[in-house]
Amino acid sequence: MEELDALYPPDSDLDLSFTSCASITTTTTDRTLSARSSLARSSLTLSFNDRLSCTSSTNNPSAEIPNFHRRAHRQHDPNWSAIKAVTTLSSDGSLHLRHLKLHRLVGSGNLGRVFLCRLRDYDHANFALKVIDRDSLTAKKISHVQTEAEILSSLDHPFLPTLYAHLEVSHYTCLLIDFCPNGDLHSLLRKQPGNRLPVDSVRFYAAEVLIALEYLHSLGIVYRDLKPENILIREDGHIMLSDFDLCFKSEVSPKLDFTTRVLEGSRRRRNSCYGDRQREETVTEFVSEPTSAFSRSCVGTHEYLAPELVSGAGHGNGVDWWAFGVLLYELLYGTTPFKGSSKESTLRNIASSKGVKFYVDETQGEEAELRDLIEKLLVKDPRKRLGCTRGATDIKRHPFFAGIKWPLIRTYRPPEVRGITIKRTKSKAHVSHVTGFSSSPRIRRRCLWKKLGYLMRIKGSKYNLNSNHNYYCHTNHKVRKCA
Numbered sequence: 001m002e003e004l005d006a007l008y009p010p011d012s013d014l015d016l017s018f019t020s021c022a023s024i025t026t027t028t029t030d031r032t033l034s035a036r037s038s039l040a041r042s043s044l045t046l047s048f049n050d051r052l053s054c055t056s057s058t059n060n061p062s063a064e065i066p067n068f069h070r071r072a073h074r075q076h077d078p079n080w081s082a083i084k085a086v087t088t089l090s091s092d093g094s095l096h097l098r099h100l101k102l103h104r105l106v107g108s109g110n111l112g113r114v115f116l117c118r119l120r121d122y123d124h125a126n127f128a129l130k131v132i133d134r135d136s137l138t139a140k141k142i143s144h145v146q147t148e149a150e151i152l153s154s155l156d157h158p159f160l161p162t163l164y165a166h167l168e169v170s171h172y173t174c175l176l177i178d179f180c181p182n183g184d185l186h187s188l189l190r191k192q193p194g195n196r197l198p199v200d201s202v203r204f205y206a207a208e209v210l211i212a213l214e215y216l217h218s219l220g221i222v223y224r225d226l227k228p229e230n231i232l233i234r235e236d237g238h239i240m241l242s243d244f245d246l247c248f249k250s251e252v253s254p255k256l257d258f259t260t261r262v263l264e265g266s267r268r269r270r271n272s273c274y275g276d277r278q279r280e281e282t283v284t285e286f287v288s289e290p291t292s293a294f295s296r297s298c299v300g301t302h303e304y305l306a307p308e309l310v311s312g313a314g315h316g317n318g319v320d321w322w323a324f325g326v327l328l329y330e331l332l333y334g335t336t337p338f339k340g341s342s343k344e345s346t347l348r349n350i351a352s353s354k355g356v357k358f359y360v361d362e363t364q365g366e367e368a369e370l371r372d373l374i375e376k377l378l379v380k381d382p383r384k385r386l387g388c389t390r391g392a393t394d395i396k397r398h399p400f401f402a403g404i405k406w407p408l409i410r411t412y413r414p415p416e417v418r419g420i421t422i423k424r425t426k427s428k429a430h431v432s433h434v435t436g437f438s439s440s441p442r443i444r445r446r447c448l449w450k451k452l453g454y455l456m457r458i459k460g461s462k463y464n465l466n467s468n469h470n471y472y473c474h475t476n477h478k479v480r481k482c483a
Contacts (some may be wrong), residue, residue, distance in 0.1 A: 036301045038110055038225055038246060079178075082125040083164055088412035095165045097174065100129065106179075111137065111145060111245055116179060127164065128179040135171040144245035145173055148203070151221060151244040152177065158410045159212040159239055180240055182233035182420050185331075189228055191419030195334030199366045201415040202331045205231070207404055208239045209327065213320055216241075220252035220289035226323035227301050228330065237414025237422035246300065250293035250316075257285045257390070289391030293317045302343045303336040307380045310351045317391070318382035324395075325356075325377025332370060333359055337378065353380070369400040 015146045086099050100117045107114040112132035119125060132145050152163040152175060167174040182188070185205065189195050197205070209231060216223055225246040232240045293316040298309060306322035307313045329337045337356045338349035356378045363371060376386040376398075387395050396406060414422055 010235055018269065036227065036303060038243075038299065039303050060251065064377075077162075079125045079127065079162075079164065082119055082122050086119055086122075095176075095422075097155070097167055097168070097169055100127075100176075102129065109243065111141060111148075112173075117176075121265035126179040126181070128177050130175040132175075133171060134173060138190070138398055147247060148245040149173065149175060150242070151247055151249075154219065157212065157215045159208050160215065160241055168236040178234070178240060180232035180234050182235065182237070182422075184229050184242075185231040185233065185239070188233065188417065188419055189334065192334075192417065197331050197417065198415075199332070199370060201417055202328065202370065202416050203366075203400065203404075204412065205239060205331065206324075206328055207401060207406075207409055209241070209324065210392050210395060210401075211406070211409060212239070212241050212325065215322070216247075217290055217317060217391050218252065218254070220250045220290045220293070221247050222250065222290060222293050222295070223247055223320050223323075224300050225304075226320060226327060227304050228327065229301075232418060235423045237420065238410065248293070248295050248297070250290040252288055252290040252292075254286065254288040257287050257393075259283050259285070285390075286394050287390050287394050289387075289389070290317045293387065302346055303339055305347070305350060306349055306382070308382055310347050316382070316388075318385050318388040321387035321391075321395070322382075324387070325374050328370065328374050329356070332367070333376075337374075355380070368398070369398070372399050373400045 009336075083095060087093055087095050090096065090099070099120055101120050103116045103118065105113060106116050106128065109130070112130050115129045115131065117127050117129045119127075134142055134145065137145070143259050149163075149166055152161060153166065155163070161177040164173060165174075165176040167176070189197065189351065209226070213223060213226070221244075223241070223244070223246075225243055226241075230241060230243045232242050233242055259282070261283065262279070284416075294314055295316070296312065296314050298305075298312060300309065300319070300323075304323045304326050306315060306319040310320050324423055326336055329335075336346075338346055340346040356375060358371060360367075373386075374396075377395075379385040382388050395401070396404075416422070
């Protein structure tokens with residue numbers, strides 16, 4: 001094992017000199033820092049080619065890889081296999097910085113810089129390495145770094161990043177996470193006509209963001225920094241939220257809600273002694289929303305701040321659902337709803353009693369449904385805002401998301417929009433986000449026959465999966481006599 005480790009350079013210059021690859025340049029980046037930077041944060045001042053002198057006594061390689069296991073949604077991820085192969089050959093079974101080879105700078109965040117890197121002698125797996133210089137940060141910002149590392153180590157979701165390793169070397173914190181080659185949603189919007197997306201594309205990205213926020217809230221995590229700049233696009237076209245240093249955690253109490261509804265069109269006249277009949281639907285839904293979350297910190301991006309956050313009176317989980325409404329508005333119209341001529345005027349517009357205004361007076365069909373959803377999310381009183389009480393469970397049931405099979409959303413085919421290159425896989429059939437059918441005619445026929453057989457088997461059963469509500473939901477249909 002010692003002979004194998006001798007093949008790698010020591011962690012002395014960390015490759016922290018960021019010169020491990022001759023092709024490194026600083027002229028272009030995949031992800032540039034937007035003018036809409038988040039409040040309460042500052043940029044890293046470390047020069048790209050600054051060198052560090054670290055001795056073995058100050059080197060603290062990762063003693064363990066947090067959550068080092070094949071996660072449920074990444075069971076066949078080649079990145080995990082590559083890392084496991086490297087750590088198996090390492091003398092102490094740990095991943096060190098000397099095992100990584102930095103290629104280029106891909107983005108500058110508010111706390112650190114992000115580099116494209118690969119494992120040495122293995123160029124088939126790309127990673128993103130977020131490097132944070134703790135010496136350049138205040139104590140409060142260092143706590144944000146620790147918060148982000150803790151949250152990343154607890155995440156296990158297809159639309160959230162995987163933390164492959166957490167490395168502490170000298171005064172640097174390095175986080176090894178997923179690399180998204182298609183940049184962020186903010187850059188993608190700037191490549192579209194009018195800086196806006198078609199309604200079908202808005203529905204696709206909004207649905208995946210909604211699922212990611214639902215997962216965070218189920219863990220008691222309030223995100224507080226939702227914006228297109230923090231929504232990255234993976235190689236396969238699906239999204240990944242990033243930057244968790246402004247989050248805060250709260251207690252959450254999961255529960256099951258039981259509601260009874262009368263099915264539309266179920267009432268009908270019968271010429272019998274039973275008179276009118278109607279069909280009822282009993283729905284059981286899993287709800288996990290941090291309704292008790294509370295904070296007074298003023299953090300976030302000014303165009304996405306909720307009114308209660310601007311006022312400084314304290315805020316909770318509702319700030320994420322307000323930001324979700326602002327995101328939908330920007331994806332549809334290319335600008336934010338309360339944007340003014342300056343940051344101060346924008347904040348005044350948000351804090352005012354005036355509601356959201358739309359650029360188009362009359363709309364029809366899907367765009368009208370989307371506008372209705374935006375209006376319900378951008379309610380300035382958080383007690384009346386959609387999502388603040390039951391979270392994503394209520395938002396999923398809005399007509400704009402009708403027809404989406406939520407448990408299958410990760411298999412939907414991403415929209416083809418200008419400025420994005422999507423890698424297709426032959427071994428996995430993707431479902432169209434518009435029609436809901438598989439892309440291959442052969443697989444489509446097979447799915448139809450399977451669906452027919454499934455319907456035949458469950459015929460007569462009183463239970464039915466209601467996929468337009470929640471992951472954990474079933475319906476119980478019964479008929480009752482009307483008075």
